[in-house]
Each structure stands twice: as structure tokens, then as C-alpha cells.
Amino acid sequence: MSRPESPGYQPPTSEVPVGRGARRAVNPSLVVGAVIVGAVIAIALLSFVWMPHDPTLVDASKRLLPPGGDYWLGTDKFGRDVFSQILMGSRTTLFVGVVAVGVAAVIGVPLGILAAMAPRWFGEPLMRGNDLVLAFPALLLAIMFSAVYGGSTLVAMIAIGVASIPSFARLIRSGALQVMDTEYVMAARAAGRGPFAIAVHHVLPNVSSLVIVQASVSFAIAVLAEAALSFLGYGTPPPTPSWGRMLQESQELLWSAPRLAIVPAVAIAVAVLGFNLLGDGLRDYLDPKLEDRR
Amino acid sequence: MALRVLRRILVLVASLAVSSVVVFAFMAVLPGDPARVALGVNASPAAVAELRQQFGLDQPLAQQYLQWIGGLLRFDLGQSYVSQAQIAPQIADRLQVTLWLVITATILAIVMAVPMGTIMALRHRQLSGLALSAISQIGVAVPAFLAGILLITVFAVRLGWLPANGWTPPAQDPRMFVRQLVLPVLSLGLVQAAVLTRYVRSAVLDVLREDYLRTARAKGLRPLPALWRHGLRNAAVPVVTVLALQLATLLIGAVVVERVFVIPGLGSLLLDSVSNRDLIVVQDVVMILVLAVLLVNFLVDLLYLVIDPRMRDVR
Numbered sequence: 056m057s058r059p060e061s062p063g064y065q066p067p068t069s070e071v072p073v074g075r076g077a078r079r080a081v082n083p084s085l086v087v088g089a090v091i092v093g094a095v096i097a098i099a100l101l102s103f104v105w106m107p108h109d110p111t112l113v114d115a116s117k118r119l120l121p122p123g124g125d126y127w128l129g130t131d132k133f134g135r136d137v138f139s140q141i142l143m144g145s146r147t148t149l150f151v152g153v154v155a156v157g158v159a160a161v162i163g164v165p166l167g168i169l170a171a172m173a174p175r176w177f178g179e180p181l182m183r184g185n186d187l188v189l190a191f192p193a194l195l196l197a198i199m200f201s202a203v204y205g206g207s208t209l210v211a212m213i214a215i216g217v218a219s220i221p222s223f224a225r226l227i228r229s230g231a232l233q234v235m236d237t238e239y240v241m242a243a244r245a246a247g248r249g250p251f252a253i254a255v256h257h258v259l260p261n262v263s264s265l266v267i268v269q270a271s272v273s274f275a276i277a278v279l280a281e282a283a284l285s286f287l288g289y290g291t292p293p294p295t296p297s298w299g300r301m302l303q304e305s306q307e308l309l310w311s312a313p314r315l316a317i318v319p320a321v322a323i324a325v326a327v328l329g330f331n332l333l334g335d336g337l338r339d340y341l342d343p344k345l346e347d348r349r
Numbered sequence: 350m351a352l353r354v355l356r357r358i359l360v361l362v363a364s365l366a367v368s369s370v371v372v373f374a375f376m377a378v379l380p381g382d383p384a385r386v387a388l389g390v391n392a393s394p395a396a397v398a399e400l401r402q403q404f405g406l407d408q409p410l411a412q413q414y415l416q417w418i419g420g421l422l423r424f425d426l427g428q429s430y431v432s433q434a435q436i437a438p439q440i441a442d443r444l445q446v447t448l449w450l451v452i453t454a455t456i457l458a459i460v461m462a463v464p465m466g467t468i469m470a471l472r473h474r475q476l477s478g479l480a481l482s483a484i485s486q487i488g489v490a491v492p493a494f495l496a497g498i499l500l501i502t503v504f505a506v507r508l509g510w511l512p513a514n515g516w517t518p519p520a521q522d523p524r525m526f527v528r529q530l531v532l533p534v535l536s537l538g539l540v541q542a543a544v545l546t547r548y549v550r551s552a553v554l555d556v557l558r559e560d561y562l563r564t565a566r567a568k569g570l571r572p573l574p575a576l577w578r579h580g581l582r583n584a585a586v587p588v589v590t591v592l593a594l595q596l597a598t599l600l601i602g603a604v605v606v607e608r609v610f611v612i613p614g615l616g617s618l619l620l621d622s623v624s625n626r627d628l629i630v631v632q633d634v635v636m637i638l639v640l641a642v643l644l645v646n647f648l649v650d651l652l653y654l655v656i657d658p659r660m661r662d663v664r
Contacts (some may be wrong), residue, residue: 091531163580178463183360183363183364184367187364187367187368187371189594189597190364190368190597190639190642190643190646191597192597192598192600192601194601194604194605195597195601195604195635196640198604198619198620198623199376199631199635201623202376202622202623202626202628202631203375203376203628231428256655275490279492282492282495283605285493286494286605286608287605287620288606289623301418302495302498305498305499306609307512309498309501309505310506311503313506313507316498316499316502317499318503320495320498320499322489323492323495324490324491324495325490327489327490327491327492328486328487328489328490331486331489331490332486
């Protein structure tokens with residue numbers, strides 16, 4: 056019986072993972088992700104200069120209007136324009152994401168570099184403590200913060216940011232450890248450069264692509280966490296529109312007006328998809344020489 | 350081997366000790382007097398003082414912590430500041446409900462993700478594999494509570510096949526129990542499956558490139574049997590790791606999903622206690638959740654030793 060050609064018989068070159076040159080090519084994830092993220096940012100910017108209606112304007116005579124006419128996506132139970140709320144809500148989403156990721160990166164990146172450069176007796180416990188924070192997911196931490204401080208956008212942003220520190224620190228540490236092994240770091244040491252100078256001039260630039268990728272992934276997590284928090288009533292307080300709260304307000308109307316749930320649901324999912332794809336795409340595109348272990 | 354297990358146990362105990370201090374400090378040191386918070390701003394100072402004394406809040410923090418942790422070790426979680434009910438039986442009841450959700454969702458996720466991820470890896474250059482990848486990418490972008498709301502609009506509102514929410518204990522009405530369990534488990538499980546599928550795919554892809562698999566194919570094994578006999582164990586290590594890491598996400602996802610489906614689980618207890626400012630219950634529930642996560646991570650560490658004999662020798 057003739058054996059069909061199987062992967063085992065192929066020349067090894069075709070089985071080798073895509074080469075560096077090919078990876079450099081712009082990949083579909085990157086393009087789709089960048090387009091979606093760009094669109095979310097554009098919508099947020101647009102909301103500053105133009106919105107069809109005031110998203111917070113309550114008008115009992117316009118309750119639950121179906122989509123069409125003056126109200127592209129209809130109105131909610133308070134007569135507020137759903138489309139304008141989506142526009143305005145994108146601001147909240149991006150704002151929370153930017154601050155949360157900022158908090159995580161500003162603390163997590165130096166922490167990771169420190170853990171990599173510090174002596175073992177210091178670095179090891181630091182990472183153990185870091186891993187411990189992983190047992191507290193963003194949402195749990197945010198609920199704990201809310202229990203003490205009450206729910207607000209600020210509390211949500213900080214809690215999500217703090218919960219995202221460990222993943223930054225862990226990834227950056229593994230990258231920094233590899234940089235510390237390189238000859239140019241050894242040369243810098245031999246030349247008498249101090250640890251701080253090495254961290255800033257050699258380690259940081261070489262782990263920057265890891266930071267960018269992780270920022271995109273963390274952004275997606277932040278968007279999800281903000282939506283869940285607002286859905287639970289611990290996030291952005293009314294009347295500021297938020298996609299998560301739109302979902303919460305739609306729950307009692309699932310029977311009469313399911314579109315009120317579907318519109319913000321799609322907005323959240325598309326935004327998260329965008330940041331996830333962007334993260335994946337950047338990972339391949341930037342081709343960090345420091346492979347992060349999955 | 351024994352030394353390795355012992356080390357893991359020590360790490361677990363140390364992690365538990367540190368996290369209990371963190372949880373306690375979080376609730377105790379932060380501003381706001383739990384007694385005043387529980388009684389409301391209009392309570393008289395005498396009533397507040399009495400409550401403080403009743404719950405030992407007037408004692409030094411270190412002693413309060415030791416009392417709390419001592420109680421935890423004896424499964425005595427104290428009394429609610431608000432309802433004055435014992436907390437342990439309440440948590441035990443609620444935990445059962447949440448465990449039903451989390452365990453069935455995990456099983457669903459594994460049953461879906463392992464074959465799907467394997468297919469995606471075997472056909473990673475074909476349209477079918479890419480299509481599955483795209484679907485899983487979308488699944489990852491949908492949080493469980495959102496999936497829940499969408500499932501309700503389709504299966505409860507549009508089609509009317511299943512109840513939109515509620516919870517019936519299995520002993521009371523098994524049929525209703527299953528009907529009510531389907532949608533919440535699907536919302537948690539499908540999202541989990543999407544995440545897991547991507548890891549199964551990359552784990553199987555890695556294994557497919559290994560020399561031993563090429564050898565297995567060269568000696569005449571068809572792709573699937575070769576993968577079954579030689580690849581699965583090797584692919585299992587990263588997949589099990591992700592399962593454990595995802596547990597924290599799954600538990601917290603269950604908290605929100607319980608709210609969507611009005612299920613009286615641990616999550617509902619946590620959220621209700623937050624609204625009632627019943628900080629001791631919040632503290633207990635958070636500690637139980639953290640305990641669950643750390644315990645599963647510990648068990649997974651032990652599982653590695655079973656899956657991968659090579660790890661037994663490493664120091």
C-alpha cells in the first residue's frame with residue numbers, strides 16, 4: 056500500500072517554525088486589532104466634538120423607542136439615546152484601561168527588573184509575593200476595594216491596575232533575566248556602569264516590546280473588568296455612561312427590549328477582541344528576541 | 350520526591366499565612382469602623398460600642414487576627430455583624446452551589462477544548478483550523494456574564510426552552526435543577542473552553558514538532574494514535590497549568606454569573622455582604638476564594654509529578 060506523504064517525510068525546512076524575516080511581515084491579527092482599537096479610540100475622540108443627542112438627557116416621552124429615525128439605536132428606559140451612550144461609554148472604557156494599565160506598568164515593570172537584577176535572597180521572595188497577588192483576580196480585588204471605599208471609577212481603575220501588576224512583573228522579570236545574561240550587559244558592568252544605569256540603558260529598552268505586548272493584553276482585561284464591575288454596580292456611578300452599566304440596566308428589559316443588552320454587549324466584546332488581537336499581532340510583529348514562555 | 354512534596358506543602362502554608370494577613374489587614378486597617386458601618390451613620394455611640402465589644406473589635410488588631418485565623422482553622426468563621434448569624438454554615442451552603450457551577454463548567458470546558466484545540470493544531474494551515482481559531486478568539490473576548498445575558502436572550506426569551514434564572518437544589522427537583530443549571534454552566538464553560546482551546550492548540554503544535562512524534566509517525570502510527578500514545582502527556586503539562594491559573598478567573602466569573610442568573614452561591618453572598626457593609630462576611634468569603642485558588646495550585650503542582658516523571662528528580 057502506498058503511503059501518502061506525511062509531515063515526517065517532508066524536508067525539515069518546511070516544518071521549521073516561520074523564520075524571523077517572515078514574522079516581521081504585518082500579520083492579520085495586527086491589522087484587524089489595530090483597526091478595531093483605532094475605531095474605539097476614534098469613537099471616543101468623536102464623542103468630544105459630536106454626539107447625536109445628550110447621552111444623559113432623561114426624556115420620559117421618548118422611552119424605549121425602537122432603532123431608526125432620529126435615534127439610530129433607539130432609546131433606553133429613561134428615553135436616553137443608546138447610540139450617544141455607546142459613544143460616551145467608550146471614553147469611560149478607554150480611560151479606565153489607560154489608567155489601570157498605567158498603574159500596572161509603572162509599578163510592575165520596575166518590580167520585574169528589580170527582581171531580575173537583585174540578589175536571589177531578595178528577588179525570590181519578591182516573586183513569591185508577586186505570585187500571591189495572582190490569587191486575587193482584578194474583579195475580586197475591585198470588589199474588596201469597593202467594600203471598603205464604595206464603588207467609583209477611581210477605585211475600579213486602581214484595583215484593576217494593582218491586580219495587573221503581577222503579570223507585568225513576571226513577564227518583565229523573565230525578559231530582564233535573559234538581558235542580564237547578554238554580553239553587552241557584561242561589557243557595561245566591566246566598564247563600571249552602575250546597576251541603575253544598566254537597568255535604564257540596557258534592560259528597559261530591550262524589554263520594551265514585552266511591555267507593549269503585555270499592555271495591550273492587560274488593556275483587554277481592564278475593559279472586561281470595568282464592564283463586569285459596572286454591571287455589578289461597583290464601577291462608574293450614574294449618570295456617566297458606561298457599557299457595563301448599560302448592560303445592567305438592560306437586564307430587567309431582556310424580554311421587551313433585548314437590543315438594549317445586545318448593543319453594549321457587542322461593544323464590549325468588539326473592544327476586547329481588538330485589544331487581544333492587537334496584543335497577539337504585536338507579539339508576532341515585534342518578535343521579541345526574549346521569548347516569553349506561555 | 351518526598352522532599353519536593355514537603356517543599357510544596359511549606360510553600361502552600363506560607364502562602365496561606367501571608368494571604369490571610371493581607372486579607373485581614375485590608376479589611377481591618379483601612380478607614381471605617383466595621384461596627385459603625387454595620388449599624389449605619391445614625392447609630393448611637395453606645396450601640397456601636399456594644400457591637401464593638403460583642404465582636405471583639407475593641408481588642409488589639411493582632412489579637413483580632415489570631416482569633417479570626419484560629420476560628421478559620423476550626424471552621425468557625427464568626428458571626429455576621431449585620432444578621433448576627435453564624436457565617437460558616439452559610440458559606441458551606443453557598444459553596445455547594447458555586448462548586449456545582451464551577452466544576453461542571455470546567456468539565457464542559459475540557460471536553461470541548463481538548464478535541465477542538467487538537468483539531469486546530471492538526472489543521473493549523475487549513476481553513477477549518479483557522480476558522481476554529483477565529484471562533485475561539487471571539488470566545489475569549491466575551492466575558493462569562495455577557496455570554497450569560499446573550500444566552501438568556503436567545504434560549505429563555507426568544508426560544509423559551511430554558512428558565513432565564515433561578516436555582517433549585519438537586520435533591521428537591523432534579524429536572525428543574527438541570528434545566529436551571531444549563532445556561533449558567535454554558536456561559537462559564539463556553540468562555541473557559543475558548544481560552545483553554547487556544548492553549549491546547551499551542552501545546553499540541555509544540556508536541557507535533559517534536560522528534561519523538563516524528564519517530565512515532567515514521568514507525569507507522571497514524572497521526573491521531575501517535576498523538577494519543579506519545580503526545581498527550583507532553584501536551585498536558587501546559588494545559589493543566591492554564592486550567593489552574595484560570596481557576597481564579599472562573600471563580601470570580603461565577604460571582605458575576607450568579608448575579609446574572611440570580612443564583613444563591615458564594616458570589617451572591619459576597620456581593621450582598623458588600624452592599625450590606627458586612628465586612629466580616631466579605632473577609633471570610635474572600636479568604637475562602639483565595640484558599641481555593643492556592644489549594645488548586647498546590648494540587649496541580651502535585652499533579653505535575655504524576656504527569657511528568659522527569660519533574661520528580663529535579664530538585
